[in-house]
Amino acid sequence: xASILSSVLLALSLLSSPFLSNANxxxxxxxxxxxxHRDSPKSxxxxxxxTSAQRLRxxxxxxxNRVVHFSGKDASVNSPQTEITSDGGxxxxxxSLGTPPFPIMAIADTGSDLLWTQCKPCDDCYAQDDPLFDPxxxxxxxxxxxxxxxxxxxxxxxxCSTEDNxxxxxxxxxxxxxxxxxxxxADTLTLGSTDNRPVQLKNIIIGCGHNNAGTFSKKGSGIVGxxxxxxxxxxxxxxxxxxxxxxxxxxxxxxxxxTSKINFGTNAVVSGNGVVSxxxxxxxxxxxxxxxxxxxxxxxxxxxxxxTSYSESGQGNIIGQGNIIIDSGTTLTLFPTAFYSELEDAVxxxxxxERINDPQQVLSLCYSATAKLNVPVITMHFDGADLKLDSSNxxxxxxxxxxxxxxxxxxxxxxxxxxxxxxxxxxxxxxxxTVSFKPADCAKM
Numbered sequence: 001x002a003s004i005l006s007s008v009l010l011a012l013s014l015l016s017s018p019f020l021s022n023a024n025x026x027x028x029x030x031x032x033x034x035x036x037h038r039d040s041p042k043s044x045x046x047x048x049x050x051t052s053a054q055r056l057r058x059x060x061x062x063x064x065n066r067v068v069h070f071s072g073k074d075a076s077v078n079s080p081q082t083e084i085t086s087d088g089g090x091x092x093x094x095x096s097l098g099t100p101p102f103p104i105m106a107i108a109d110t111g112s113d114l115l116w117t118q119c120k121p122c123d124d125c126y127a128q129d130d131p132l133f134d135p136x137x138x139x140x141x142x143x144x145x146x147x148x149x150x151x152x153x154x155x156x157x158x159x160c161s162t163e164d165n166x167x168x169x170x171x172x173x174x175x176x177x178x179x180x181x182x183x184x185x186a187d188t189l190t191l192g193s194t195d196n197r198p199v200q201l202k203n204i205i206i207g208c209g210h211n212n213a214g215t216f217s218k219k220g221s222g223i224v225g226x227x228x229x230x231x232x233x234x235x236x237x238x239x240x241x242x243x244x245x246x247x248x249x250x251x252x253x254x255x256x257x258x259t260s261k262i263n264f265g266t267n268a269v270v271s272g273n274g275v276v277s278x279x280x281x282x283x284x285x286x287x288x289x290x291x292x293x294x295x296x297x298x299x300x301x302x303x304x305x306x307x308t309s310y311s312e313s314g315q316g317n318i319i320g321q322g323n324i325i326i327d328s329g330t331t332l333t334l335f336p337t338a339f340y341s342e343l344e345d346a347v348x349x350x351x352x353x354e355r356i357n358d359p360q361q362v363l364s365l366c367y368s369a370t371a372k373l374n375v376p377v378i379t380m381h382f383d384g385a386d387l388k389l390d391s392s393n394x395x396x397x398x399x400x401x402x403x404x405x406x407x408x409x410x411x412x413x414x415x416x417x418x419x420x421x422x423x424x425x426x427x428x429x430x431x432x433x434t435v436s437f438k439p440a441d442c443a444k445m
Contacts, residue, residue, distance in 0.1 A: 027240060028240060028241075028242070028265060028266060029199065029237070029240050029241050029264060029265040029266070030241075030263075030264065030265040030266030030267040030268075031191070031193045031194075031195075031197075031199045031263075031264055031265065031267055032193060032194045032195070032261050032262070032263045032264070032267050033093055033094070033191050033192055033193055033194065033199075033261070033262050033264075034093070034094065034192065034194060034259045034260070034261065034262075035091045035092075035093065035108060035247055035249070035259065035260040035261060035262040036091060036092045036093070036094075036105075036259055036260075037090060037091055037092075037250075037252070037259075037260065038090055038091065038092055038107075039055040039058075039059065039252075040259070042259065043092055043105075044105055044129065044130075044219040044220070045217070045220075051400070052252070052253070052397075053397050053398055053399045053400055053402075054399075055252075056252055056331075056396055056397065056398050057360075057398045057399065059090060059252075059331040060331055060332060060362055060363065060396075060398060061362065062090070062331065064332070064362060064408070064410075066111075066327075066329065066330045066415075090328065090329050090330075090331060090418060091107070091108045091249075091260065091262075091328060091329070092105050092106060092107055092108060092220075093105075093106055093108045093191070093192075093224055093262070094191075094192040095189060095190065095191055095192070095222070095224060096189070096190040096192075096198075097133055097138070097187055097188070097189060097190075097206065098133065098135070098137065098138025098139075098140060098141055098187050098188060099138055099139045099140040099187075099188050100137075100138075101188075101190045101198075102133050102134075102137070102138070104117055104130070104133065104221050104222045105130070105220070105221055105222075106220075106221065106222035106223055106224045107220055107222070107223045107224065107329075108224050108226055108262065108328070108329075109223055109224065109225055109226060109227070109329050110226045110227055110289065110326075110327050110328045110329060111227060111287065111288065111325075111327050111329050111330075112223060112225040112227055112232075112287060113225040113227045113228075113229030113230075113231050113232040113235075113286075113287050114154070114157070114170070114172060114205075114206075114207045114223070114225050114229075114231050114232075115189070115204065115205070115206050115207065115222070115223065115224050115225055115231075115232075115233055116170075116172070116180055116182070116206060116207030116208070116209050116222060116223055117133050117206070117207075117208070117209065117221055117222030117223075118132050118133070118209045118212055118221065118222075119132060119133050119135055119182060119183075119208035119209055119210055120132045120133065120134040120135070120136070121210065122209075122210055122211075122212075123210050123211050124210075124211045124212070124213065125209070125210075125211070125212050125213075126212055126213060126214070126216045126218065127218045128218050128220075128221055129218050129219055129221075130221040133208070135185065135187075135208055138187055138188075140187050140188045140202070141185055141186075141187045142185060142186045142187070142203075143167050143168070143183050143184070143185045144167075144168045144184050144185060144186055144205070145167065145168060146158075146160035146166065146167070146168050148168065150168070150184065150186065150205050150231075151168035151184055153205075153230040153231055154168070154170055154184065154231055157170050157171060157172055158170055158184065159171060167183055167184075168183070168184040169181070169182065169183055169184065170182060170183075170184050170207050172207065174214065177214060178213065178214020178215050178216060179212070179213060179214060180207065180209040180211070180212040181209065181210065181211040181212070182207055182208045182209035182210040182211065182212075183207075183208045183210070184205065184206075184207060184208075185205070185206055185207075185208050186203045186204065186205055186206070187203075187204065187206055188200060188201065188202050188203075188204070189201045189204040189206070189233075194261065201237070204233070204236055205231050205236060225287075226245070226328075227286070227287035227288065227289070228286050228287055228288065228289060228430060229286045229287045230286070232287070234428075234430060235430070237264065237265075240265065241264045241265035241268070242265060242266075242429075242431060243429060243430035243431035243432075244264070244265060244266075244268040244269065244427065244428065244429050244430070244431075245262065245263060245264050245265075245268045245427075245428050246262070246263045246267075246268040246269075246270055246425055246426060246427035246428065246436075247260060247261065247262040247263065247328060247425075247426055248260060248261050248423075248424070248425045248426070248440055248442035248445045249328070249418055249421055249422045249423070249424075249426075249442055250422065250423075250442045250443050251392050251422045251423055251442070251443075252396070252419075252422070253392060253396075253397070258442075258443040260442060261442070261445055268427055268428075269427070270425050270426075270427030270436040270437075270438050272438065274438050274439050275436055275437070275438045276382075276384070276385035276386060276387065276436065276437055276438075277384060277385055277434045277435065277436040277437075278291055278292065278382040278383050278384050278385040278434065278435055278436075278437075279291075279292065279321075279383055279384070279433060279434060280428070280429075280430070280434055280435050281321050281322030282322075282433070283322055288325045288327075289325065289326050289327075289428065289435065290321075290322035290323075290324070290325055290326075291322070291323075291324055291325075291326050291382055291383070291416065291435060292307075292321040292322055292323055292324070292382060292383040293305045293323060293324045293380065293381070293382055293383075293414075293416075294381045294382065294383060295381040296343055296378065296379065296380055296381065297377075297378065297379040297381065298343065298346040298347055298350060298376050298377075298378055299346075299350055299376040299377055301346050302381075303339070303342050303343055303346060305323065305335075305339060305381075306323065306336060306338075306339055307321070307323055321383070323414060324414040324415065324416050325413065325414065325415045325416065326415075326416045326421075326426075326435060327415050327416070327417065327418075328418050328421065328426075329418070330415045330417040330418065331406075331417050331418055331419055332363075332406055332407065332408050332415075332417045332419065333406065333407045333408070333415065333416055333417045333419065333420045334407075334408055334409070334410040334413060334414055334415045334417065335407060335408070335409060335410070335414055336409065336410070336411055336414060337409035337410065337411050338409075339409075340407060340408065340409035340410075341409065343407065344364065344365050344405065344407070346376075347365060347376060347378070347394075347405060348365055350374075350375075350376035351367070351373055351374060351375065351376070352374065353367050353368070353371040353372075353373055354367070354368070354371070355367060356368055356402060358398070358402065358404060362398075362408070363398065363404035363405060363406075363408060364408075364409075365404060365405035366398075366402050366403065366404040366405070367402075367403050367404075368401060368402070368403070369397055369399075369400065369401045369402055369403045370401070371403075373391075373395065373403065375391040375394060375395060377389075378393075378394050380416075380420070385436075385437060387420075387424070387437055390423065392422065392423070393406070393419060393420045393421075393422060393423070394406060394407075394420075396419060406419040406420070422442065423439065423440060423441065423442050424437045424438065424439060424440060424442075425437070425438040425439075425440040425442070425445070
């Protein structure tokens, strides 16, 4: 999912402006919060009538549609169309805004920056199950002015009306033409912590949406942007967390109801045996975290990955590093079609079982769920970091009788998705500009 260095430098320069209170700016933080999968019983999106395979099938559909969230281009006419939700992302966080704290279940999204929620009065809003945040009920809510650094940090997303040039407004549009519009403000953000000691962060920049429309789900009530841009939560926390966060995603096939974890600051350090690190690549689109993938091995067969990088417009015309986005909100791993075809052929030739077609034609390499698959060892060769995937990182059961390869061809964007990241502790260091991986049993963390 980036111009990380410039974002961090900007965030650090704003620590006294006040993006954060002085206490936040000088106190080193280390805390861990729950990262709730949207299909878990703890999520408002949970549907108890669905089977685990149906939930995974829906996640696969959302993964295909998330390309629209990133690129702004319509999904391929040949790809299956399901509801494209602009509050896309597969994980949620319990947060609270204001004083007294107002609880919100927000999408945690490494593919966006601004933290926003629908606010009263809602001039034109989508239906939402949960109550709306009322800024007048918060004693710490402060709208920011057009001349403030917080407003200018939003760059082309910020506007100032000619009638009232004192209040900074924002407009945020998504690839599927959904949008949110409202006021830029600062307020206290409270994050739930796994040690039952909530972490209170003062003067966090938020978007208070008064005009929001599109394909947002009524079950969602906000987005926490964890991207690399200057107004993301990560950049706003700046040196209080030393630019570090990490997460450990529990496999969807896990039988126990264990919640994944997201760590910040001193809790987010990834170290010890088995850690590998790869450079985080700086690009003009600051939101996304770009990595360089050099090749993928299937057993002893090594397949070189194209160094073509995708521009923000979705055109694969930039040669060099940063040829894939890492994103926790995309289920599948998406590769350029030609490379994917070569990868699929190598995997298929290593498996002695009869192929079965996916009736929905989303995934192209599938087998019977009752077949004994001898899955080859698949290794991702990032720049300086080799990741050996488990069979659960490579194949997923999407129906009662179908198991499929969790990779797909897509010529708009290349994304390293969350199935491939599960049971790895994945650490982002936006200061040293590295992403680190360590094999882990995430259910026990």
